[in-house]
């Protein structure tokens with residue numbers, strides 16, 4: 348996988364559900380080093396979790412020889428986190444889930460991962476292609492923007 | 494740095510004191526996934542911390558373009574953790590520190606890092622050379638050996 | 640891997656409390672469905688889900704919960720959730736879960752509200 | 757980076773309590789030395805260090821503590837440590853710190869033991 352030497356921390360995970368927790372713990376610890384407040388650390392954990400799960404399930408399609416890479420950097424009170432998989436990115440973006448339609452069975456039960464990522468990040472780019480596959484590039488500010 | 498694809502988790506850290514905490518958090522979360530008890534998780538955190546600090550200070554001699562790599566795997570209730578730096582290993586092993594001699598000023602105040610690593614691991618190999626430098630290879634069992 | 644839940648059922652007057660230990664993820668599906676089935680076997684009309692305030696909830700777990708909410712709606716059951724951290728209260732609100740389940744700070748609050756409702 | 761300590765000095769009868777907030781690492785050296793100097797300015801003969809039971813202590817911090825212990829020994833001061841987690845009690849014992857400082861579960865225990873001793 349492409350190695351960017353300016354990243355402060357890089358974590359490579361086996362492609363197995365559950366290991367996203369390790370990336371979450373790592374990200375939380377990273378944000379603590381930079382004095383991020385609790386609510387933003389929780390937001391960061393959730394976006395890292397959702398992006399890692401998507402990388403495992405959709406990007407790497409569950410292949411157990413594939414890897415997920417999470418990399419973290421912090422510049423001027425903004426943490427940037429990139430989650431990479433070995434796939435080719437999101438083919439079709441589902442609309443934001445509408446819970447009333449879902450409950451009534453008019454809409455499939457999908458799209459919560461991307462929805463949470465979009466809601467909790469301050470900036471996000473999907474489908475960034477790297478030498479080895481797809482990457483989602485997310486930023487989160489120390490202070491929640493209102 | 495040499496990449497071993499059988500490792501479940503790999504973390505690469507910038508060579509800066511304080512970042513060892515991220516490797517600690519990562520290791521703790523990894524051990525939790527495998528149901529390690531609290532006391533063994535604490536032991537693991539300490540050996541990861543000490544080995545990472547040594548890698549930063551002695552292996553990479555504080556060079557801020559150098560990296561520290563920590564990799565984790567778990568097989569049959571034993572966690573193996575390898576901490577790599579870009580140096581050439583320990584030249585001379587200090588004796589175990591004798592606190593009475595240290596307090597009386599008869600011995601320098603060094604050697605606690607290696608002492609803790611030796612005490613808290615169930616198996617340890619120092620000065621394993623890889624393509625990129627030195628590595629310490631440590632194992633810790635789920636149950637403390639008495 | 641901590642991919643299971645222990646769910647204890649406790650009857651508090653007219654309310655059935657489902658006390659969920661563990662994280663709420665896609666792996667929770669069989670455990671939550673089983674507990675919900677048991678609550679139905681007891682003919683529960685008011686249900687309170689209790690989660691740990693330090694539990695990990697991801698979108699897979701949210702999907703499992705929404706499946707339960709769809710059923711409680713169809714079955715005319717009243718459902719509440721207690722114990723969520725501030726973070727997951729925010730998220731449950733974002734996702735719209737709060738339109739189909741009431742959120743309570745504590746089990747006591749939840750039992751009281753559901754008993755009255 | 758959380759590389760600093762807040763150390764509060766509090767006189768409890770004959771014992772000077774140094775309440776240390778934050779982790780104990782090589783970065784703690786100036787903060788601990790300053791607090792110890794202030795205790796000495798007050799002519800403290802009995803000193804209790806209080807640490808957080810969730811604080812991070814590494815070998816750099818252990819070295820800083822041992823430097824303080826060397827000084828308390830030379831100055832004929834009685835020193836105790838309170839608040840350590842089980843893990844760090846084990847480590848302080850391994851390293852031999854327990855030969856030069858008494859270890860107490862709580863500040864109250866420590867104050868009582870040092871006042872009596």
Ligand SMILES: Nc1ncnc2c1ncn2[C@@H]1O[C@H](COP(=O)(O)OP(=O)(O)O)[C@@H](O)[C@H]1O
Nearest residue numbers: 401402405406434436437457458459460461462
């Ligand atoms: N890393 C990825 N690679 C390829 N496709 C993805 C990736 N992440 C998301 N997707 C696509 O976007 C859809 C929505 O993702 P998400 O919102 O997480 O919901 P869900 O995982 O429940 O389907 C997925 O079903 C998938 O088709």
Ligand SMILES: Nc1ncnc2c1ncn2[C@@H]1O[C@H](COP(=O)(O)OP(=O)(O)O)[C@@H](O)[C@H]1O
Nearest residue numbers: 547548551552580582583603604605606607608
């Ligand atoms: N990764 C390493 N690379 C090179 N030398 C090392 C490494 N780790 C330890 N050493 C050597 O071993 C000595 C003892 O290390 P340690 O027990 O951690 O104590 P300290 O860091 O206080 O010197 C160090 O002073 C150094 O010379």
